[in-house]
Amino acid sequence: MRVMMTGPGQSPLSKVILAFFYVYFVLHWVTGILMFHHKLGSSYQSVVRYFLGDPEQFMNPRSFIGLLEVTHFHLFAMGLFFVVFSHLLLFCPFGAPVKAILTWLLGLSLLLDILSPWLIRYVAAPFAWLKLASFWTLQGVSLILLLGLLAALFRRRPPVNS
Helix, strand or coil: HHHHHHCCCCHHHHHHHHHHHHHHHHHHHHHHHHHHHHHHHCHHHHHHHHHEHHHCCCECCCCHHHHHHHHHHHHHEEEEEEEHHHHHHHHCCCCCCHHHHHHHHHHHHHHHHHHHHHHHHHHCCCHHHHHHHHHHHHHHHHHHHHHHHHHHHHHHCCCCCC
């Protein structure tokens, strides 16, 4: 509980744990971008084609159950991602307004990233712009958070007396 209130501290073991977490996060971040590019592409048209299908390329539209399965998994995973990173953000060397903006951007980009496939598939194709914007906003905010967390990890602080 002390760690939740005071931060991870500067012990060598906590630094190792956080360093491995950040390495795993970087690998997750890079593979996520690669998967997005490979599956959905980087253009408006390729995102529309992914969700609405393309008869010329024998691509079916995403099914209701397919979207539901992805949404179900992502609701838990992205919720956990939000809790972990917004908590760690508290220990970043950013001012309170920047932390608030990053928290809101993280939460909204995660939510819109989950919601946008449904909007593309069942409302209108132009929501593909929302999918692209939410995905790239999420990647940018995640990178800023990671850089802030790395700065906090390697910043020297006086030892805390327990």
